[in-house]
Amino acid sequence: xxxxxxxxxxxxxxxxxxxxxxxxxxxxxxxxxxxxxxxxxxxxxxxxxxxxxxxxxxxxxxxxxxxxxxxxxxxxxxxxxxxxxxxxxxxxxxxxxxxxxxxxxxxxxxxxxxxxxxxxxxxxxxxxxxxxxxxxxxxxxxxxxxxxxxxxxxxxxxxxxxxxxxxxxxxxxxxxxxxxxxxxxxxxxxxxxxxxxxxxxxxxxxxxxxxxxxxxxxxxxxxxxxxxxxxxxxxxxxxxxxxxxxxxxxxxxxxxxxxxxxxxxxxxxxxxxxxxxxxxxxxxxxxxxxxxxxxxxxxxxxxxxxxxxxxxxxxxxxxxxxxxxxxxxxxxxxxxxxxxxxxxxxxxxxxxxxxxxxxxxxxxxxxxxxxxxxxxxxxxx
Amino acid sequence: xxxxxxxxxxxxxxxxxxxxxxxxxxxxxxxxxxxxxxxxxxxxxxxxxxxxxxxxxxxxxxxxxxxxxxxxxxxxxxxxxxxxxxxxxxxxxxxxxxxxxxxxxxxxxxxxxxxxxxxxxxxxxxxxxxxxxxxxxxxxxxxxxxxxxxxxxxxxxxxxxxxxxxxxxxxxxxxxxxxxxxxxxxxxxxxxxxxxxxxxxxxxxxxxxxxxxxxxxxxxxxxxxxxxxxxxxxxxxxxxxxxxxxxxxxxxxxxxxxxxxxxxxxxxxxxxxxxxxxxxxxxxxxxxxxxxxxxxxxxxxxxxxxxxxxxxxxxxxxxxxxxxxxxx
Numbered sequence: 128x129x130x131x132x133x134x135x136x137x138x139x140x141x142x143x144x145x146x147x148x149x150x151x152x153x154x155x156x157x158x159x160x161x162x163x164x165x166x167x168x169x170x171x172x173x174x175x176x177x178x179x180x181x182x183x184x185x186x187x188x189x190x191x192x193x194x195x196x197x198x199x200x201x202x203x204x205x206x207x208x209x210x211x212x213x214x215x216x217x218x219x220x221x222x223x224x225x226x227x228x229x230x231x232x233x234x235x236x237x238x239x240x241x242x243x244x245x246x247x248x249x250x251x252x253x254x255x256x257x258x259x260x261x262x263x264x265x266x267x268x269x270x271x272x273x274x275x276x277x278x279x280x281x282x283x284x285x286x287x288x289x290x291x292x293x294x295x296x297x298x299x300x301x302x303x304x305x306x307x308x309x310x311x312x313x314x315x316x317x318x319x320x321x322x323x324x325x326x327x328x329x330x331x332x333x334x335x336x337x338x339x340x341x342x343x344x345x346x347x348x349x350x351x352x353x354x355x356x357x358x359x360x361x362x363x364x365x366x367x368x369x370x371x372x373x374x375x376x377x378x379x380x381x382x383x384x385x386x387x388x389x390x391x392x393x394x395x396x397x398x399x400x401x402x403x404x405x406x407x408x409x410x411x412x413x414x415x416x417x418x419x420x421x422x423x424x425x426x427x428x429x430x431x432x433x434x435x436x437x438x439x440x441x442x443x444x445x446x447x448x449x450x451x452x453x454x455x456x457x458x459x460x461x462x463x464x465x466x467x468x469x470x471x472x473x474x475x476x477x478x479x480x481x482x483x484x485x486x487x488x489x490x491x492x493x494x495x496x497x498x499x500x501x502x503x504x505x506x507x508x
Numbered sequence: 509x510x511x512x513x514x515x516x517x518x519x520x521x522x523x524x525x526x527x528x529x530x531x532x533x534x535x536x537x538x539x540x541x542x543x544x545x546x547x548x549x550x551x552x553x554x555x556x557x558x559x560x561x562x563x564x565x566x567x568x569x570x571x572x573x574x575x576x577x578x579x580x581x582x583x584x585x586x587x588x589x590x591x592x593x594x595x596x597x598x599x600x601x602x603x604x605x606x607x608x609x610x611x612x613x614x615x616x617x618x619x620x621x622x623x624x625x626x627x628x629x630x631x632x633x634x635x636x637x638x639x640x641x642x643x644x645x646x647x648x649x650x651x652x653x654x655x656x657x658x659x660x661x662x663x664x665x666x667x668x669x670x671x672x673x674x675x676x677x678x679x680x681x682x683x684x685x686x687x688x689x690x691x692x693x694x695x696x697x698x699x700x701x702x703x704x705x706x707x708x709x710x711x712x713x714x715x716x717x718x719x720x721x722x723x724x725x726x727x728x729x730x731x732x733x734x735x736x737x738x739x740x741x742x743x744x745x746x747x748x749x750x751x752x753x754x755x756x757x758x759x760x761x762x763x764x765x766x767x768x769x770x771x772x773x774x775x776x777x778x779x780x781x782x783x784x785x786x787x788x789x790x791x792x793x794x795x796x797x798x799x800x801x802x803x804x805x806x807x808x809x810x811x812x813x814x815x816x817x818x819x820x821x822x823x824x825x826x827x828x829x830x831x832x833x834x835x836x
Contacts, residue, residue, distance in 0.1 A: 179792070208792030210800065228795055307683050312768030312785075314793030322581065337581030340793035348685050348779045349768030350649075351789060358649040363657075363683055 177212020177225030224434035227316025244437030273328035282346035309368035312349025314340035324417035373473025399425035405478035560805035586802035602694035610702035637700035645764030657684035680778025709743025742829030759784035
């Protein structure tokens with residue numbers, strides 16, 4: 128009896144498994160047929176990955192864009208960090224990458240050698256970094272200059288009533304509180320912008336610490352992520368740290384204004400950040416514009432870039448021309464209509480200078496030698 | 509009656525599944541699954557070694573282990589010593605703090621507490637073990653670290669500044685995020701493990717052992733001291749070492765609380781870093797190849813250290829058990 132039961136059980140589960148696989152096969156072949164027919168109503172998945180800072184914006188763009196294309200195009204963005212974004216982009220497992228540090232010359236050359244075309248770094252949004260602090264009795268609006276910030280982060284200025292800080296803030300009675308320096312401990316684009324600003328304005332900083340997503344900090348305590356820095360700053364009287372503007376606004380933190388290269392005191396705002404990038408950009412937009420020459424630009428800001436190949440057919444992640452065209456359409460949309468989402472999510476809009484450079488790059492995007500970017504731009508503009 | 513039943517079972521024809529085929533299938537599945545663990549460990553070691561190759565070639569294995577500079581910005585030099593020291597110091601002290609309370613709790617649960625109280629405590633201990641470490645980290649950032657600063661670090665620091673300025677560099681800055689805070693949190697996190705493993709070891713002491721001690725006129729304390737602890741010491745030590753291994757690998761809570769200072773000198777209250785903390789901090793955005801490879805090399809060192817700790821645990825269990833590793 129028992130043996131019979133077992134055997135019949137085996138049979139039933141076997142049948143179940145068979146029917147299961149059978150179904151799968153059927154569906155697969157149907158999908159194949161649909162793909163071959165190549166109708167314009169086919170659904171397309173655009174796969175991207177990279178930096179975590181612009182992830183909320185890209186995700187919101189993806190949602191919005193699915194609506195715009197009436198559910199036809201799904202943008203799937205994975206926030207795996209800039210380093211991961213660049214690696215996946217070079218290994219051609221994603222259609223576009225996203226990074227807060229532009230591609231180095233090495234990587235650019237590698238890409239040129241392997242795909243026969245350039246890798247485009249297209250600015251997609253802007254990151255701004257503000258000085259956050261916790262001095263009991265002081266709200267936002269303390270003024271800092273570049274050399275004061277550098278000396279605080281070098282450990283040369285150790286008290287809040289240091290004459291160099293009080294000089295910048297006449298009429299404010301700063302306490303003799305020791306300064307606790309807080310920095311990001313995790314590698315981040317925020318740190319990249321912050322340290323690149325310091326490297327721009329101070330030879331000593333450039334020689335000793337340099338800039339990058341993580342550096343060898345001379346002093347201070349490291350907080351993990353925006354929230355780690357914010358937690359340490361909020362909980363430590365006398366602390367100074369740095370956060371993205373939107374994060375400081377969200378958490379109601381005190382943040383300082385900065386004296387920019389033109390000698391104007393700039394209070395951080397999305398407009399001042401956009402203004403900072405509205406300068407003469409190089410053609411490939413691989414530039415750190417911290418300490419911007421723009422007269423009313425906020426000096427501690429940078430781009431986040433989308434990475435795309437010039438010769439799309441040589442990216443293994445893109446299988447056919449239709450996918451390539453949809454990718455380019457999404458690119459065009461995200462630097463134009465997509466920018467409307469920026470302020471509500473805490474990002475600054477791209478300035479015209481950057482949009483123009485992006486359009487010039489999109490015009491050169493090719494599929495098997497054909498300038499599809501140019502064609503699609505003509506449709507839109 | 510019984511005989512009849514037996515014979516009826518024996519007379520039944522045995523289906524093919526229960527004879528050689530079933531055995532074969534079972535054997536194959538078990539062997540495959542068992543081997544896959546070995547393969548998995550091997551694959552991990554291989555990938556780590558492979559990816560770490562660049563850094564180890566550049567600095568040499570000894571050079572990498574001895575190096576004290578971690579500079580991804582200018583010099584691109586990477587050395588693991590600060591992280592190795594940070595990991596070992598925090599883990600050793602966490603175990604030192606956690607060990608006696610954990611053993612005490614285990615003895616109380618197993619020997620003294622009435623059944624209902626013991627099970628309540630046991631469940632609460634399990635609950636602590638189930639709290640995700642990132643939650644403990646957030647609690648640490650917003651509650652524990654500021655409290656430690658106000659209650660201990662600041663008073664000690666101010667006293668030292670007035671009376672013993674020479675101590676200041678050893679004490680370090682009293683911000684609250686640093687080695688001591690991380691160590692205490694680590695201790696808190698490994699207490700449940702040490703407790704659970706110790707209690708299991710105590711439960712395995714045979715009843716006869718206790719009864720023999722009682723029969724000799726021992727008091728409760730003497731029974732525990734002379735009959736229970738010696739018999740279970742191998743298990744207790746192994747539990748402690750396994751908890752130590754867990755402390756070595758603990759990542760999130762430590763990364764959130766240790767202050768993440770990647771270079772010597774470390775100080776008692778000031779920030780430091782551990783191997784898991786530097787990996788979790790820098791891996792995502794590590795753009796440079798050498799930087800990434802160095803992080804992989806740290807992962808390899810961590811892998812090897814964990815392996816050694818586990819081997820020691822196995823050895824100690826054998827050596828310290830009452831039979832000295834011989835089967836009875």
